[in-house]
Amino acid sequence: MLETNVVGNYIGAPVVTYDYRETLDTSVKVNWKLEDVIGGDKKLDFSKRFMPESLARVEELSFLTEHEKTILNQIKGNTYLTIFGIVEEFIVPFVLDHVRPSLNEDDYRVRALLQFVGEEVKHIQLFKLFCDEFRQNFGSECKVIGPAADIGKAVLAHDPLSVALVILMIEWTSQAHYIDSIKDDNNLDPLFKSLLRNHWMEEAQHAKLDTRMVEHLAEGLTAEQIEKAVDGFFSIGELLDNGLKQQTEFELEAFELATGRTLTENERKVFRERQLQSNRWTFIGTGMVNQKFLQTMDRLGVAQRKRINEAAPIFS
């Protein structure tokens, strides 16, 4: 049951269908090489912040010095790329499984989806190279949740439509972050910013292909089946949210280790509360209010879109 005509009154936008051939052409045009982005004399500048404040939210911790805020911001930069890497590790097998049963149907579709997979593998490699450089030069350990294979296994155990919805939300998230918060922020480290710009360029095509994957998987399903798939979407969301709680603890640990400062119990409480919300907004909340994502939810039924709207404030 795919609602092609009924789009919520609050959006009013027509349904957009993305074309496989056009998406493939664009991805070939914008494609970049790893060495264009990182390595050689392209080094991180640890005197600068990596993440935009709207995502890192370090200014909310008024008990930190300017230098300590910069350190925490860089820890969040490491979290950001590592978690994107973890997500991309389950996107790769998911898209391969999606395309495999229909290799002979539409050559442009197959090529566009395989190009998508190749780009994600390259992004995983890019994020690993970033993490290596971060580890060598940051000065102390920053733990990150994982291993990626275990998280991926738990996510992929869900209904394919549930997984596709999570992937769609995350791909639109990377678009929104770059356009709304990173592109015009001239205070960020140029290398980190360029990394996100290059990632954004290729992700733009992924979000379109994900929209098609969701449409494909939802085709012919009953309202009950779709409701169940959205239940699965929330269940994956809960899994990710638990990961973010753990990640916030790791960030507190990494912050104290890097700065040598022991926060008071009250400061730790504020740190945990504010930084968990920062992580929730970064990895879940941004996507839940994204209009493109919500347009797809609308096509799955206005009731499903409403469930997303109702849950979104928890992650704001």
Ligand SMILES: [Fe+2]
């Ligand atoms: Fe990516």
Ligand SMILES: [Fe+2]
């Ligand atoms: Fe992607």
